[in-house]
Structure formats: structure tokens, C-alpha cells
Amino acid sequence: GVGVREILTNDFNQYSDDPKTTEIERSKIEGGLESVTDIEWHLDDNLLLTSQLALFGPFKTMDQIIVRGNATLTAKVSKYVTTIASVQVINERAITPRTQIKETIALGLSYTFF
Numbered sequence: 001g002v003g004v005r006e007i008l009t010n011d012f013n014q015y016s017d018d019p020k021t022t023e024i025e026r027s028k029i030e031g032g033l034e035s036v037t038d039i040e041w042h043l044d045d046n047l048l049l050t051s052q053l054a055l056f057g058p059f060k061t062m063d064q065i066i067v068r069g070n071a072t073l074t075a076k077v078s079k080y081v082t083t084i085a086s087v088q089v090i091n092e093r094a095i096t097p098r099t100q101i102k103e104t105i106a107l108g109l110s111y112t113f114f
Contacts, residue, residue: 001034001035002031002033003033003034003056004029004030004032005030005031005032005056005058005066006027006028006029007027007029008026008027009026009027013025013026015028015094015095030058030059031058032056032057032062033056033057033059033062034054034055034056034057035053035055036052036053036054036055037052037053037054038050038051038052039051039052046076047073047074047076048073048074048075049071049072049073049074050070050071050072050074051070051071051072052068052070053067053068054067054068054069055067064093064094066092066093066094067089067090067091068088068089068090068092069087069088069089069090070086070087070089071087072084072085072086073085073086080109080110080111081107081108081109081110082107082108082109082110083105083106083107083108084104084105084106084107084108085105085106086103086104086106087101087102087103087104088101088102088103088104089101
């Protein structure tokens with residue numbers, strides 16, 4: 001569909017400033033085409049995979065599509081222990097020419113009092 005993206009910043013003005021003007025802009029609003037896909041897949045009784053892929057192509061620079069993706073695998077190991085593994089991918093050329101990846105592994109303990 002059609003979407004609007006807004007960038008607000010105080011310290012890192014290079015992401016929002018228009019170099020064609022003399023004033024330093026602290027916000028930037030741009031329209032474009034957007035697609036968001038969500039998946040929730042129960043692989044087993046104790047295993048859940050969730051994923052989201054968001055794509056945004058600004059009208060002014062359609063060749064620079066912004067990609068954001070998340071994937072999380074949650075496993076309930078026992079009644080009290082849960083593990084979570086997640087991967088986040090961001091590809092936004094205006095920020096950095098390289099793709100950014102963040103991986104997380106967490107171990108959680110849960111207990112119900114009532």
C-alpha cells in the first residue's frame with residue numbers, strides 16, 4: 001500500500017536535513033510504497049516461530065528500498081524455562097551502505113503465583 005515515513009532527530013541531523021536549504025531540518029516526512037508481512041507459525045506444541053518483513057520504497061528514491069525484518073523462535077523447554085532466539089535485519093542505505101544484523105538469545109524463567 002501507500003505509506004508515510006517520518007524521521008525525527010535532535011543530534012543526528014544528517015538523516016533529516018535537506019542540503020538544498022540553509023535551515024537545518026530536524027524532521028523529514030516522505031511518502032512511498034509500503035509492504036508489511038507477519039507470520040506466526042506453531043511448529044510444535046512448545047515451539048513458535050514469528051516473523052515480520054517490512055519494506056518501504058520512497059517515491060523520490062524507489063531504487064533504495066528500506067528493508068526491516070525480524071524473526072523469533074520461542075521454545076518452551078519445561079514448565080518454568082523458555083528460550084528465545086531472535087534475528088533482526090535492517091538494510092537502509094541512507095544510514096549505512098552495509099546491512100545491519102542483530103542476533104539475540106535469551107533464557108527466561110516463569111512462575112505463576114495464583
